Amino acid sequence: MNLDPERVTVLTGPTAGGKSALALKLAARACGDVGGVIINADASQMYRDLAIVSARPTAAEEAAAAHRLYGVLAGDDVCTAARWAELAKAEIAAARAAGLQPIVVGGTGMYLSALVHGWAPVPAIPHDVRADVRALGAPAARTALEREDPAAAARLMPADRQRTMRALEVVRATGRTLASWQQHREGGVGPAAVQGFIVDRPRDELNARAGLRLQAMLAAGALNEVAALAALGLPADVPVMKALAVPQLAAHLAGAISLDAAMAAALIATRQYQKRQQTWARNQFGDWARTAPD
Template sequence: MKKARAILIAGPTASGKSALALELAERLNGVIVNADSMQVYEELSIVTARPDETDMVRVPHRLYGCVPARTAYSTGDWLRAVTREIKTVTGEGRLPILVGGTGLYFKALTEGLAQIPDIDPEVRAACRDFAEKAGVEGVRAALTGVDPEAANGLQDLQRLTRALEVVRGTGRPLVEWQKQAQAEAVLPQADTARLVLAPPRPWLHERIGERAGLILRPGGLAEVEELLKQDLPASLPAMRAIGVKEARDLLTGEASFAEAAERLTVATRQYAKRQETWFRNQMGNWPRIDVAKNSSEALALEFLGDFERRYL
């Protein structure tokens, strides 16, 4: 019987991933490791629904709030950091439990990541400055003649900007690098126990609405206010975290509470839908669990029964 080296828990925002991870970590001598691209930023705790101090006391957590918002943290950065954390946690005789909603992180972890050379800092800075001024469509237009596949296939400003950095910094489009042999996977799927939380949409939408209300309360607003004081470029990933714009509009009077809450709810629902699409298309062989049927404790016990039969 092969022993699992880690448990991987993916799912859309507000689906209850953290609660399930806590239950499993307590029962399996586990350490929870972040696999969410927004929860790495130290300034964004409430906005990104990062585990709170009570959760941190229950079991150890790693790679949460570990990067300043001024950093453009990439998938490669996370992969290097998580590789170190998995080695450390395993060396302590504990089980890594990776939790998050960033599908690309899980894909890189279990399938490997294309080895793209480091981009000259001046090229990166120039591309990010251009992106901040030109926006999504401006970057898309700049890519059309040099990397049409990225221009047509990517929708997110961060990824479009990354494609522009790569083609300008290496002279080759991103897709060519991605087709090359990838680095060996840190955690091949066969070495892991995996699951995707797949709640019914009405249940998820209700929880998303509740979370929107929390972000726009005094704690979340104060968090965004402090972030805005740094006067960071709008192109940075942290500045595009869902909730930052909506909270800013409420703070400046550009939106009422009801308007900001509605915009935030809609944006979060759209993001959850994109996450679910990624999980279906890119992680279709991962077991799926309907988390609306039982409590996190009951789900943990159900998962543990199968985990023990397979891996212990």
């Protein structure tokens, strides 16, 4: 795999597919004698309280190559795609200034779409509007969205509380629907500035690796990490509490299900997420090169 020094390298693909390991190898030999900087594009790995469960790079891996945007958020923080893209662009510029190759790696599709194609310039939502919307229960929010933005309600699944709340607060704060804002994007680096790779494996390999990763997390102390996270008393719908395996392990710690049941449910959720990531990569960046990490 030859990296283009004039473009930003982006590695995406399903979780547990080997993206991070490949990024580390590439960073060590990027563009001949020029090293690389690995820039995180995984939403869960942004949180400092979620090192084990998110499979964040280890201290040894971070020592082997420069890593950016890992563990930089508190648990109650929410990082939008636009905010991440701005942070990533700043790290890309810093890497360029240092004569290093920027290597963006992660499977959060909204982040990468924002980086490449830009994001909707939605104004900041006033605190009172956000608080009023977030105070609504899921049924009330859904009913309000059906009335105030019926197109968004038709597009979103009833169980998608986070996106329902987002669409509702945007239309209430701005008087325009989120879809209308999304018709005009800004800030992206553009497809020509990106050398993209989809890191993938056969489905049976991904399934097996997902199971092995969950077992490794458990052995490394995932239960203690989730217990500490639960002790923060964060709302159940903030992103960090919905990260892969967190809801299931939290349910076990609360005495609702057995550990075996929690692990089985986490494995199902991980495999479903892998499938969604594969579909997204195929639909959004079908022209990117496909590669196996080995």
